[in-house]
Amino acid sequence: MTGAVELGLIYAVMALGVYLTFRILDFPDLTVDGSFTAGGATAAILIVNGVNPFAATAAGAAAGLVAGTITGLLHTKGGINPLLAGILTQIGLYSINLRIMDGANVPLLRQETLITPLRDAEVLGTWVSILIFAALALVIKVVMDWFLNTDLGLAIQATGDNPAMIRSFGVNTHRTKILGLALSNGLVALCGALIAQYQGFADISMGIGLIIAGLASVILGQAIIPPRIIVVATAAVIAGSVLYRVAIQIALEVGLDPNDMKLVSAVLVVLALVLPKWSVLRRVPSIRSIRRSAAVEPTAGDR
Amino acid sequence: MLDLTSVSKTFFPGTVNERRALTDVSLSLAPAEFTTVIGSNGAGKSTLLNLVAGSLTPDSGSIVIDGSVVTRLPDHRRAAYIGRVFQDPMAGTAPTMTIEENLAIALSRGRSRGLRLGVTRSKREFFQAELASLELGLEDRLKTVVGLLSGGQRQALSLLMATFSEPRILLLDEHTAALDPSRAELVTRLTADAVERHHLTTLMVTHNMEQALRLGTRLIMMHEGRIVVDVAGEQKQRATVADLLGAFEKVKGAGFDDRTLLQ
Numbered sequence: 001m002t003g004a005v006e007l008g009l010i011y012a013v014m015a016l017g018v019y020l021t022f023r024i025l026d027f028p029d030l031t032v033d034g035s036f037t038a039g040g041a042t043a044a045i046l047i048v049n050g051v052n053p054f055a056a057t058a059a060g061a062a063a064g065l066v067a068g069t070i071t072g073l074l075h076t077k078g079g080i081n082p083l084l085a086g087i088l089t090q091i092g093l094y095s096i097n098l099r100i101m102d103g104a105n106v107p108l109l110r111q112e113t114l115i116t117p118l119r120d121a122e123v124l125g126t127w128v129s130i131l132i133f134a135a136l137a138l139v140i141k142v143v144m145d146w147f148l149n150t151d152l153g154l155a156i157q158a159t160g161d162n163p164a165m166i167r168s169f170g171v172n173t174h175r176t177k178i179l180g181l182a183l184s185n186g187l188v189a190l191c192g193a194l195i196a197q198y199q200g201f202a203d204i205s206m207g208i209g210l211i212i213a214g215l216a217s218v219i220l221g222q223a224i225i226p227p228r229i230i231v232v233a234t235a236a237v238i239a240g241s242v243l244y245r246v247a248i249q250i251a252l253e254v255g256l257d258p259n260d261m262k263l264v265s266a267v268l269v270v271l272a273l274v275l276p277k278w279s280v281l282r283r284v285p286s287i288r289s290i291r292r293s294a295a296v297e298p299t300a301g302d303r
Numbered sequence: 304m305l306d307l308t309s310v311s312k313t314f315f316p317g318t319v320n321e322r323r324a325l326t327d328v329s330l331s332l333a334p335a336e337f338t339t340v341i342g343s344n345g346a347g348k349s350t351l352l353n354l355v356a357g358s359l360t361p362d363s364g365s366i367v368i369d370g371s372v373v374t375r376l377p378d379h380r381r382a383a384y385i386g387r388v389f390q391d392p393m394a395g396t397a398p399t400m401t402i403e404e405n406l407a408i409a410l411s412r413g414r415s416r417g418l419r420l421g422v423t424r425s426k427r428e429f430f431q432a433e434l435a436s437l438e439l440g441l442e443d444r445l446k447t448v449v450g451l452l453s454g455g456q457r458q459a460l461s462l463l464m465a466t467f468s469e470p471r472i473l474l475l476d477e478h479t480a481a482l483d484p485s486r487a488e489l490v491t492r493l494t495a496d497a498v499e500r501h502h503l504t505t506l507m508v509t510h511n512m513e514q515a516l517r518l519g520t521r522l523i524m525m526h527e528g529r530i531v532v533d534v535a536g537e538q539k540q541r542a543t544v545a546d547l548l549g550a551f552e553k554v555k556g557a558g559f560d561d562r563t564l565l566q
Contacts, residue, residue, distance in 0.1 A: 146420075147418070149420060149421055149422070150416075150417070150418045150419060150420055150421055151407070151411050151416035151417055151418075151419055151420075151421050152416045152417055152418060153421065154400070154404055154407055154408050154416075154421040155408065155416050157397070157399075157400055157404070158397040158400060158408055161397035161398060161399050161400060162393075162394070162396065162397045162398065164394060165394065165395055165396060165397055166397070166408065167378050167379045167382070168356070168378065168379075168382055168385075168387050168395075169382055169408055169409055169411070169412045169413070169464075170379050170380070170382030170383055170411075170412055170413035170414070171379055171382075171416065172379050172380075173379070228448070229401075
């Protein structure tokens with residue numbers, strides 16, 4: 001189970017990226033599946049070629065930045081629908097990732113990676129490694145909280161919330177969208193680079209269906225911790241990511257076929273999206289109903 | 304301050320739906336001049352505002368703001384000059400963000416946005432003082448999400464956001480039309496106060512003739528894409544709703560039956 005928590009904390013980096021596009025920019029970005037693999041592939045091939053693992057990981061993240069920028073350009077300058085722009089980049093990346101790895105996978109056996117020191121000290125799967133990965137997720141969360149509260153970050157938030165309004169205050173929403181997508185996919189690719197090192201290989205299929213895991217983490221987290229402010233929302237995303245991995249682990253332990261996990265994930269996300277809309281369940285206090293009642297509540301200053 | 308010269312705009316040119324929204328309109332506003340714009344539906348009032356704001360670009364003619372030619376600049380690059388309040392109270396604010404975050408966004412109007420913290424202590428004090436002037440009690444609710452405010456409160460906040468960073472030009476697009484009478488009255492009063500305080504050159508579209516006469520220093524009436532009445536100063540002070548209806552009838556050349564003007 002500690003392994004599942006570890007994985008959840010590493011994947012939280014990806015979930016934070018998905019949160020940035022899906023919730024903040026209101027842009028369902030499907031680039032994720034491709035940029036995650038691009039991050040893993042880039043980091044792995046560089047490590048195999050003797051590059052310092054820190055530099056290789058950074059290069060992996062940079063690959064994601066580029067992928068996100070391309071989706072952003074397709075959407076803003078090309079006027080392509082968000083979903084299609086993401087899919088186009090994702091499909092293009094499939095070939096590019098095969099080129100990067102010069103094959104379908106790159107094993108990292110006996111290579112010096114970021115995970116090697118942890119493995120040598122035999123702390124993987126213990127509380128020590130959980131603390132280390134939690135610290136990593138927390139650092140990224142804090143930086144993201146800070147960034148979203150800067151002038152630029154507020155402009156990105158408003159781009160997802162009311163684009164006409166933020167344009168009327170002098171912000172080029174094309175630029176904020178591209179920046180948001182680049183940063184999001186940078187985080188996703190960083191996660192891909194870490195996962196490749198954690199599992200000991202990069203593989204062309206490592207990103208398939210990842211967007212669903214990301215969405216599940218975001219939705220799950222926000223269902224248990226109603227987000228009112230960014231600081232809480234990002235914490236909820238991390239919690240959601242851990243919870244999701246633990247749920248998958250439990251499903252495996254009770255004997256479900258690993259091949260069925262994608263279906264289980266998809267059904268989970270569908271339920272999380274659909275259940276709050278059913279009238280019977282609306283009476284159950286949930287984020288949705290709390291928000292709605294707050295919206296019609298007579299307010300003090302309203303005379 | 305604002306100069307439109309021979310501005311024309313046609314929608315769907317060359318199709319069966321072709322519609323001339325503005326025909327050869329010239330308009331010059333002096334600094335701090337507060338102009339109200341009236342006219343029936345389809346007269347070109349909103350098109351005029353959208354052209355000034357940059358949401359639309361004219362087919363011909365030029366638009367100059369404070370000496371700079373802005374005819375072809377997109378809306379976000381004109382924002383430094385222009386504050387705008389829309390008819391829809393939801394349009395001017397970001398609903399999931401807090402009051403102080405919305406104000407911080409508005410305060411950086413037209414400036415490049417970097418990695419400084421959006422809401423600082425000193426800004427917060429400034430916001431509180433400005434919100435207090437609205438007399439809605441919002442100064443104690445800086446961290447309230449704007450989506451929870453009533454339409455009147457949101458419109459008052461939109462007005463503050465449009466004016467407190469002192470743009471050169473304030474555009475008001477029927478900004479009281481969607482509010483109940485008492486709220487409309489409040490926002491109208493706040494508008495007059497803000498324009499007075501910041502000496503804003505203002506263009507206000509309204510359907511309410513009485514409001515158009517009461518507010519501002521100049522009044523223009525539009526009909527079928529042209530400016531047909533333009534009164535200022537004492538002449539405007541003396542004008543009555545009946546005068547405007549009379550003028551409109553004369554322009555139309557036929558009997559008067561436009562219900563939208565009777566509000």
